[in-house]
Amino acid sequence: MPAIKQFNIRPLYQQVADEFITRIVSRQWAPGQIIENESDIARSLGISIGTVRKAFDVLAEYALLERQQGRGTIVADLSSESMQSRFSNILDETGEKAVLSTEVENAELQKARPEVSTALGLTDKSTVLRFERNRKFKGRLVLKETVFIPCDASRKSMPQDKLRSLAEGGWAANGLATRKSERITPALASADDAAALGISQGAPVLHLERVIHSYENVALELCYSVCNLGDDLSYGVES
The missing domain is CATH 1.10.10.10 (Winged helix-like DNA-binding domain superfamily/Winged helix DNA-binding domain)
Structure with a gap:
């Protein structure tokens, strides 16, 4: 040792x-x-x-x-659903943190947009892994997420199944996450969001922008979410 x-x-x-x-x-x-x-x-x-x-x-x-x-x-298993939900403030009817199942799709490497580079503390034209993540509670879609994590440009030759596996690990691929910063904005569901979430267009939703940071205060993941709490969930505010 x-x-x-x-x-x-x-x-x-x-x-x-x-x-x-x-x-x-x-x-x-x-x-x-x-x-x-x-x-x-x-x-x-x-x-x-x-x-x-x-x-x-x-x-x-x-x-x-x-x-x-x-x-x-x-x-602890960093890839478990409970660990992947640890930075979520969504609570179930008992007031406990809701454990959400996760599905990942459309993983691809791309050049980071300026706002993504800024949020993740990257240089211009850095490569990121972009993917969509759907998070469900008891089978109901609660969070429709677009996620960006820093990624080495050398992985451009990586096959799709490997990119998907990398996306499923989320922030755990780049370090050990210990805290988040988050901005919450009330909004109305767009037509696309309404169709995905199974709600009416114009229904109230939450827009979340969250950056997960490592133990060394390095940004590991940027996530934009549309959230529909429904009648059985609530959003806890940290003191």
């Missing part, structure tokens, strides 16, 4: 958390894997067990690790 880098002014537990995050993103620690004993990790890195526990607390706060009684510490 690699040693922690020296001469870093950040607290040691945060440096250790960075190392653990790298292992999760690279899948050295795979989804569902039971993490080795904390004392073994501390010994291999030459640090105290208290520092390891504080680093684990950081990852648990971001829902990257799950502590299960009788099993130990488990790596």
Whole structure:
């Protein structure tokens, strides 16, 4: 295992958390894997067990690790529907976060438009993966999304099924998401949106513009959404 880098002014537990995050993103620690004993990790890195526990607390706060009684510490599956819904504020009738199923289509590589480059912090003419994502609750389409994620131009030769797999992973392909910034605007459904959402043209909807950021504050995903909450969902406002 690699040693922690020296001469870093950040607290040691945060440096250790960075190392653990790298292992999760690279899948050295795979989804569902039971993490080795904390004392073994501390010994291999030459640090105290208290520092390891504080680093684990950081990852648990971001829902990257799950502590299960009788099993130990488990790596979360970043591609699961619950993880992909973690940045959604849509609530079910009980007030709990609604877990939405996801369908991806029309994935393609393209040059980023200026507003997309700005939102993602990219240079002009950067390549992005654009795709459409439909998110449903109990079979009903709730979110009609157009998504952009940074992508290496070398992937232009990638076949469609590979692009689709990349799109299905969303932000997880580029890093570890920990926060979002979002703008919400009330609107009226266009004819196309109404047809897709199964509502009348001119019915009230929400327009959402969301950027998901990494642990290092790098923009990982830009998403434009049209949202129809219907009668069984609500939108929670974060304090």
